[in-house]
Amino acid sequence: MELTLVDLSVARGGVPVLAGVSLSLAPGQALVLRGPNGSGKTTLLRTIAGLQPALSGQVTGAEDRIAYAGHADGLKAMLSVRENLTFWAAVFGMRDVEQAMQAFALLPLADRLAGTLSAGQKRRLGLARLLVTGRPIWVLDEPTVSLDADAVALFAGAVRAHLAAGGMALIATHIDLGLDAAVLDVTPYRVALNGVGFGSSDEAFL
Numbered sequence: 001m002e003l004t005l006v007d008l009s010v011a012r013g014g015v016p017v018l019a020g021v022s023l024s025l026a027p028g029q030a031l032v033l034r035g036p037n038g039s040g041k042t043t044l045l046r047t048i049a050g051l052q053p054a055l056s057g058q059v060t061g062a063e064d065r066i067a068y069a070g071h072a073d074g075l076k077a078m079l080s081v082r083e084n085l086t087f088w089a090a091v092f093g094m095r096d097v098e099q100a101m102q103a104f105a106l107l108p109l110a111d112r113l114a115g116t117l118s119a120g121q122k123r124r125l126g127l128a129r130l131l132v133t134g135r136p137i138w139v140l141d142e143p144t145v146s147l148d149a150d151a152v153a154l155f156a157g158a159v160r161a162h163l164a165a166g167g168m169a170l171i172a173t174h175i176d177l178g179l180d181a182a183v184l185d186v187t188p189y190r191v192a193l194n195g196v197g198f199g200s201s202d203e204a205f206l
């Protein structure tokens with residue numbers, strides 16, 4: 001089943017950011033979102049993932065099918081790498097955490113507390129979580145932040161395997177992942193602010 005956006009408009013802090021975004025993603029396909037800092041990529045991804053409501057328009061094919069990885073890794077600092085993945089696997093009804101650790105070179109760190117990992121290791125663990133969700137649509141916001149070249153290659157390999165298995169991926173990134181993916185620049189969808197500033201915030205925790 002495809003993921004489809006029809007005429008989607010999104011806002012942050014009550015201020016419209018992007019308007020009229022339409023796209024569709026079929027099984028096996030990836031789409032890379034591009035656009036300057038502050039252009040609205042995160043806002044669009046959060047809306048697609050159901051973390052905030054759209055201003056208008058529709059998202060179809062997303063219900064209970066999205067695994068979202070945003071800027072925060074959302075790890076439990078006092079659980080080990082293996083325990084973090086086991087926790088998430090249980091939440092999503094999956095079991096195989098060993099394969100997820102292997103895919104992101106985490107096996108040597110399996111018993112380390114997540115809170116003691118380096119930034120790049122934490123990011124690898126956050127991305128390994130995608131594999132234990134069993135969800136077909138990966139919505140990823142700057143997934144390669146903190147990753148070294150080897151880890152970026154591991155990540156790109158995981159995305160390729162996910163697509164080959166019929167998964168989908170929507171990725172906001174400023175770097176070239178070497179994926180066979182379409183690219184959507186959000187710039188043409190930006191809403192002109194016409195003097196309206198960003199005075200408010202739409203989240204309790206920033």
Ligand SMILES: Nc1ncnc2c1ncn2[C@@H]1O[C@H](COP(=O)(O)OP(=O)(O)OP(=O)(O)O)[C@@H](O)[C@H]1O
Pocket residue numbers: 012013017035036037038039040041042043044198200201202203206
């Ligand atoms: N919590 C918030 N409350 C209000 N406005 C916000 C909030 N977070 C971001 N914004 C504003 O919303 C606009 C869109 O931000 P967004 O994070 O979606 O852009 P982005 O394209 O993902 O940027 P980047 O490439 O820097 O990650 C920006 O002008 C930003 O300053």
